[in-house]
Amino acid sequence: MSIGVDIFSQELKHSLSNLSINELREFLNKSSLPASLRVRNTRNEHISNLNKAYKEEELVLVLGAGVSVPYNLPSWGNLLQKLLFETFNNSNTNTDVPLVLSKLFPELFPNSPLISARFLEEYFKKKDTEKTFEEMVKEALYEQVNRGADSPTIKEILQFCIAPGKSPNLDSVITYNYDDILEGALLSSNVEIPFKSIYKVGMNPKNGELPIYHVHGYLPQEQEIDKDYSITLSENLYHKQYNDIYSWNNMVQINKFKDKVCIFIGISLTDPNIRRLLDIAMLQKGDKPKNHYIFKMKYNPKEVERNLEELLSRNAPLLNEKVKANLNLDETSKQLLIKMEEFEELDAASFGIKVIWINDYKEIAKILKEVRTS
Incomplete structure (x- = not known):
């Protein structure tokens, strides 16, 4: 973005x-x-x-x-990284680990941002969560906004x-x-x-x-x-x-x-x-x-x-x-x-x-x- x-x-x-x-x-x-x-x-x-x-x-x-x-909104890459963080966060108690993994993952396994976004959307749709995919994107989007x-x-x-x-x-x-x-x-x-x-x-x-x-x-x-x-x-x-x-x-x-x-x-x-x-x-x-x-x-x-x-x-x-x-x-x-x-x-x-x-x-x-x- x-x-x-x-x-x-x-x-x-x-x-x-x-x-x-x-x-x-x-x-x-x-x-x-x-x-x-x-x-x-x-x-x-x-x-x-x-x-x-x-x-x-x-x-x-x-x-x-x-x-x-x-206004300090995340770039598209950073937005995807924030969503990727949530996929690692579900299985780790140490809060530092998901952050590190979400940063390392796209570096070790580079992929098209569109393909990564597709994976993330499908992941969250199938995952039993309280929030929809759009709600999670919105949360990540405005997390550090400076209006x-x-x-x-x-x-x-x-x-x-x-x-x-x-x-x-x-x-x-x-x-x-x-x-x-x-x-x-x-x-x-x-x-x-x-x-x-x-x-x-x-x-x-x-x-x-x-x-x-x-x-x-x-x-x-x-x-x-x-x-x-x-x-x-x-x-x-x-x-x-x-x-x-x-x-x-x-x-x-x-x-x-x-x-x-x-x-x-x-x-x-x-x-x-x-x-x-x-x-x-x-x-x-x-x-x-x-x-x-x-x-x-x-x-x-x-x-x-x-x-x-x-x-x-x-x-x-x-x-x-x-x-x-x-x-x-x-x-x-x-x-x-x-x-x-x-x-x-x-x-x-x-x-x-x-x-x-x-x-x-x-x-x-x-x-x-x-x-x-x-």
Whole structure:
């Protein structure tokens, strides 16, 4: 549930480690992609386009786990670890043992988080416990939550949400988070903001209500969790959502991706179902599609250089060639960084999304304010 930057993907690491020095140079020195495919518009152009969409009441905020990070909610990996702790806790009296085992288990037996979540869901469904799986997830989710945390991004999102019934008006919010951080902030604000959390079929906002679509499910902290509060956590539920193209949550996403201008905040483009829905929406947009926008953290050049040096040091034949050829690590890492960002921009562009590069997450609030007020 947290976001971060993976400096080199496993596939890229493997590919680079098998390149000769001449092949590496050829990769780095290949001519740039055609100008028609370039997506490096300036930040001011992005802000201007987003402001236009906001004034035309076509702007949708799409929120991922990164938005909730300041409130000390667990990452997805940590959430699964908390649930795994409970499976060991049932058979041990020493409270330290389950904690150690739950940390060691995924390291010794690495598995896909989706597969791990599926195991945990099936385990707790079959286990005779007083709590449902969703209740246990909710407990783990809010165990150390800090609702008093300062989040400039959430504060700025609230400014967008104040307008329901007025003009300009935010179209809606789509969130992939289970938590009620945004709802809590709305209720705690000094301004009465009508909104409706939507997490199942048949729920519709009234006139003047801002819809907040929890398309992966919703687990509000203070409400009793019943069967309506199912969440998309494990592999089998992802498969169900993937196969049911006409489910309410898929239809909401397709319609917003097709007809509105979305800005993705605190989210990556790695979820296969989101990528599929963006593809479907692209096919339905027509000849002059509207662009979406996504915030992405720029890669740290020094961190890229450190990773490259570590990669080369683990590959003796390539390291020897590097020494002979006097390969400049600083220059090489810079060229790799440029190429990687170009790849990411082109990947996003294939879904009709333009990248707004940032150097610090604090920039997001500043840019959102410019979108709202420019």
